[in-house]
Structure formats: structure tokens, C-alpha cells
């Protein structure tokens with residue numbers, strides 16, 4: 131689905147340059163369940179942003195289904211993020227002004243889904259992550275685990291092909307983190323591609339593949355062979 | 358609005374009610390002040406232009422000294438009363454001054470009407486005097502001296518002479534004002550007069566007007582709606598005739614009657630019957646009447662009270678100064694130094710207009726500075742508001758908002774604030790603008806300029822308010838998401 135070749139990402143800090151990714155080549159296949167691991171500052175988030183077309187690359191190529199998307203206009207990139215990708219963040223990043231339902235409805239409004247239909251779908255999604263009793267609540271009234279489940283529902287609202295999750299359990303106690311892992315794995319089994327950053331080796335081992343980064347360099351990947 | 362994104366903004370807006378309210382107040386004050394400033398300047402300039410277009414400001418006014426400051430001192434104290442007396446003969450000066458196209462006399466005049474009210478008022482006054490005055494003070498004195506002022510008019514107009522004579526003019530120099538001087542009519546006389554279809558009884562107490570020579574009508578550019586102006590013969594005749602301004606004429610007409618029907622009719626006044634020979638089109642001279650100026654007769658009394666004003670009109674206002682000088686020369690030769698005042702109303706009006714324009718310009722400058730400062734602050738506050746939203750902007754982009762959508766969102770926010778401010782500002786500026794105009798003595802100001810001012814200043818505010826939108830349409834989503 132996604133092919134990155136010889137990606138370099140440099141941050142220009144005036145006199146010095148920080149090289150966050152060095153010559154990274156990577157393929158993500160449809161239905162993959164990949165974990166990205168590595169020490170802090172190794173470039174995991176940078177890689178996620180590049181995968182999600184949220185950041186520009188300094189050199190290299192990004193192909194999405196054989197299309198070079200780096201040259202697409204902003205409006206097209208936004209459309210791809212909206213309809214093909216779903217983002218989940220460590221700090222949930224729900225909009226505090228909106229109810230759980232409205233948070234889930236928001237990406238659908240960009241896709242032009244009519245109000246009643248996006249409301250219905252948001253209800254279904256929230257029920258699917260076990261929050262049917264929390265629809266009208268504001269994020270501030272919810273626990274971290276609940277908020278992250280709303281975020282997952284939001285990421286899934288436009289039926290994405292790829293979920294990009296940057297340390298989704300990083301701010302959660304382990305039992306709540308486990309809930310999140312199971313929800314994500316459930317969607318992966320239904321065919322959604324999942325790329326997840328994690329610090330937790332146990333979580334990493336549950337993925338089909340582990341992508342390791344160190345100082346912006348991709349380490350050779352070990353295929354996880356399941357029994 | 359069904360967009361969740363707009364809900365985010367509107368809820369942020371209402372959650373921070375104080376801040377949002379202050380923003381709108383700042384915008385309202387800025388726009389209110391600036392638009393009244395702009396309207397004031399525009400109105401000052403346009404009303405100044407309009408004023409100068411009037412025929413009055415294409416004239417040189419010549420009058421004898423002492424009249425210039427008309428009624429500020431008692432008649433008896435005027436210093437040079439006897440020396441210079443202008444008459445219509447002095448209009449000959451025009452022949453020697455090439456730029457003058459019309460020359461005429463225009464003197465103030467007044468017509469007091471006789472009607473039931475005036476009669477009963479007079480009777481009441483008479484009764485009061487009878488009660489107060491000692492027996493010797495004989496107010497009902499028999500006619501003394503000449504009655505020349507009013508009697509001929511009455512006879513000429515064919516009015517009922519029997520109605521007039523009782524206690525005719527006492528010749529008292531106190532002159533124009535009552536009590537008890539002129540012809541007295543009884544209620545029966547009035548009824549008899551009213552019965553005659555050719556005689557009109559006014560419902561008004563009095564009317565103001567002018568004694569003029571025929572060129573007045575040419576100079577002022579008015580036209581008659583019915584009848585005609587005075588002819589040169591009318592100037593020497595002795596019949597009492599008048600041309601009425603449009604509104605004044607209407608006061609004599611029944612609903613639906615044409616002004617034509619007034620021609621030839623006579624109005625009952627204290628000075629006798631006055632025949633209407635013309636009615637003006639509606640225009641600047643609506644509520645006044647005109648009677649022919651006749652310089653003959655009157656003697657010393659008339660001369661001292663009836664100060665004659667001569668007016669010399671030119672077609673090209675540029676020539677006014679030069680004309681004033683030439684007239685000055687002519688009148689100085691005739692009457693000597695310091696006897697005659699030559700005034701140039703246009704120059705005076707221009708002075709006033711330029712002073713007002715200067716003031717208005719200053720006010721506009723200050724109010725625009727206020728608006729500028731307010732706008733910069735509003736822009737700053739909006740910017741810091743949006744900065745706090747920076748991370749959320751990054752998330753919106755991750756969820757599929759394009760840059761232009763983000764820009765529109767922030768633009769909408771400033772637009773709402775600006776519109777609310779402009780509306781409130783308009784409520785401030787309409788009365789404020791009116792007040793400033795009336796305090797500068799400018800009339801004929803229009804709302805249109807205030808609206809224009811609101812529009813212009815709202816655009817200024819908006820252009821500042823759009824800065825955050827511009828900024829955020831360029832934001833780097835990855836960077837924004839890393840923001841705290």
C-alpha cells in the first residue's frame with residue numbers, strides 16, 4: 131500500500147541541521163499490523179507524520195498505491211488524510227468543546243457526509259468501542275481510556291485503510307492500554323492496516339512486524355513468525 | 358450550522374464570553390468613532406459644496422454701515438445712520454462692473470395676516486390696555502399725520518374702506534410691532550370679507566418675505582408655477598401685489614386645488630389687501646413671499662428703518678473678489694470711506710467651510726487612529742487565541758481539514774466579530790455623527806456617509822482580523838501537533 135524509498139528528513143535549525151530520518155526505505159502492505167519501536171528521539175513520530183502526509187520529506191519518494199503523493203496539492207493531501215488514514219495520538223487530542231459524538235462526527239463532515247448519517251455512524255462506532263452511554267459527554271468528563279476509545283472511533287469514522295497510532299497506550303494504565311490494544315487488533319483482523327508506535331516490548335511482540343529505529347536509521351527488520 | 362469544526366470555534370467564543378465581549382466592544386468603539394469621523398468629513402465637504410452652489414453665494418452684498426450687524430444694537434445708537442442711504446438707483450453700479458449679470462434689491466419684509474385669531478388677540482390686548490392704562494393715556498387716538506403707508510394700498514386693491522379707518526396708523530416710530538397700531542377689523546368685517554370669494558383669509562399669524570426688484574428672480578433661478586413675476590411697471594405702481602413661495606401658497610389652497618386658482622386673489626393683511634400675481638415652483642424659497650421693492654416715499658423714518666440691501670450677482674464665482682473691489686471703489690466714490698459695507702458671503706462661507714473641513718479632518722484622523730489601534734489589538738488577541746488553538750489546528754489537519762478550510766474558519770471568526778462590532782458601532786455612530794454635524798452647523802448630512810464609514814472601517818478591522826487566518830493557512834501540521 132505504502133512504499134517509502136530513501137527518505138531523509140532534516141530539520142533546519144538555522145546554523146545546524148537535525149537529521150531525524152536517514153535513508154529510510156520501508157513498505158507497508160495492506161492488512162499489516164506493524165509496531166514501530168525505538169528509543170526516544172529516534173524519529174518514530176517523524177516517521178509517523180511522514181507516513182500520514184503531515185510532514186514534508188527532505189529527499190526520497192513516497193508512493194501510495196503507486197501514486198507519488200508528495201507533489202499533490204494540499205487539498206488532495208487533506209482528502210487522503212481524511213478518507214484513507216486514521217490518526218490516534220498518545221494524548222488523545224479530542225476537542226474539548228465537542229461531545230464524544232461530535233468528535234467522532236467531525237472527520238465525516240469533511241468527507242461531506244450529511245449530518246444525520248454521520249450522527250448515526252458516530253453512534254454505531256461509539257457503541258462498537260463500548261461507549262454507548264457516553265455519547266453526549268465532553269472529553270473532560272471522561273477517563274483517559276474512554277477518551278482514547280473515542281479517539282479510535284473518530285479515527286475509524288471515514289472507514290480508513292490505514293490507522294497510524296503514535297504511542298496510543300502511552301498515557302494509560304496497563305489494563306486500559308490492553309483494552310485499546312484489543313480494539314485495534316480487532317479492527318486489524320477486519321482488514322484495517324495498523325501502524326503503531328510503542329515503547330512496550332510486549333505490545334511490540336503482538337504485532338506482525340516490528341520496525342526498529344535508532345537515531346533515524348532503520349534497523350534490519352525481524353519477521354515475527356507465529357505458531 | 359451543522360459543521361462540528363464551526364462548533365469548536367463558536368463554543369470557544371461563548372466559553373470565553375468576557376474576552377469575546379471585550380473584542381466586540383473594542384471593534385464597536387473603533388468602528389463607531391471612525392465611521393462618524395469619516396461621515397463627518399464627507400458630510401462637511403458635500404454640504405459645503407452644496408452650500409456654495411446656491412445663488413446666494415455668487416453675490417456681493419452691499420449695505421450701509423450699521424446694518425451688517427443688524428439687530429445687535431438699538432436703532433438709535435447706529436453711528437452713521439443718516440449719511441449713507443442706498444436706493445435701487447445705486448444698482449446702476451452694476452453697469453460699471455463687467456462681471457455682474459444681475460443686480461437687485463432684497464430687503465426683509467413681513468406680512469401680518471388678519472384672521473379670527475388676530476382679531477380676538479387684538480381685542481384681548483385692547484381690553485388689557487384699557488384696564489391698565491390711566492384714563493389720560495388715550496390709545497384710541499384719532500388718526501394723526503399721514504396714513505400714506507397703508508391707505509393707498511387699501512384703496513387701490515378695492516377693499517372695503519369702511520373696514521379700515523378706525524384708529525388707523527398712529528405714526529409712532531415704534532413701527533412694525535403691535536400693540537394696537539394698524540387698521541382694526543371687527544369679526545363682522547372679517548365674516549363679510551371671508552364671504553367674498555376673491556379674498557383669502559390666512560390661517561397663519563404672519564409670513565416672512567422680501568421686498569425685491571425683478572432681477573432677483575432671474576438671479577435666484579426660480580420659476581413660477583403659476584402667474585408671473587413682477588414686471589418693471591409693477592415697481593413704480595402703487596398696487597399691493599405679491600409672489601408667494603410654494604409652501605406659503607399651499608397654505609391658502611384647499612386640498613387638490615391648483616396654484617393657478619390663487620392668481621388674482623387677494624390676501625387680507627394688516628397693511629390691507631394684497632393681490633397674488635404669482636406662485637413659485639417649490640425650491641429654496643418655499644415659505645416666503647415677495648413684494649416689489651419701491652424706493653419712493655417713506656421719508657426719514659422709512660429710510661432709517663428700511664436699510665436697503667443691494668445684491669450683485671455674478672455668473673463666475675471666481676470673479677467675486679474682483680467684483681467686490683470694483684463695487685467698493687464705486688460706492689466709496691458715491692458715499693465716501695467707511696459708509697458702505699461690501700460683503701462677500703461666499704468668502705465668508707468658504708472660510709467657515711474650510712475651518713469645518715479642517716476640524717472634521719482632524720476628528721477623522723484621530724478616530725481612524727483609534728480604530729487602527731483597536732484593530733491591531735483585536736488582531737493580536739485573535740492571534741493569541743488562535744495560538745492556543747495551534748495544536749488543535751494540527752489535529753484538524755490530520756483529520757482532513759485543508760489549509761483553506763482552516764483559513765476560512767478563522768476568517769469566519771473575525772468576520773463575525775467584525776460584523777457584530779460594526780453593527781454596534783453603527784448604533785454608536787449614527788447619533789454621534791449627527792451630534793458632531795449639528796455642532797459644526799452642518800445640515801443635510803446623510804446616513805449614507807455613516808454607512809460608508811462603517812463599511813470602510815469594518816474593512817480595515819477585517820483586514821487586520823484576517824491576519825491570523827493567513828498565518829494559520831501556512832501552518833505546518835506536524836509542527837502544530839508538536840505544540841503544547
Ligand SMILES: Nc1ncnc2c1ncn2[C@@H]1O[C@H](COP(=O)(O)OP(=O)(O)O)[C@@H](O)[C@H]1O
Nearest residue numbers: 141148150169170171172173174175176177836
Ligand atoms: N520541529 C522540529 N524541529 C527540530 N527538530 C525536531 C523537530 N521535530 C523533531 N525534531 C527532532 O527530530 C528527532 C526525532 O524526533 P521524534 O520523531 O519526535 O522522535 P521520537 O518520536 O522517536 O521520540 C529528535 O532529535 C527531535 O529533537
Ligand SMILES: [Mg+2]
Nearest residue numbers: 174175176296
Ligand atoms: Mg514521539
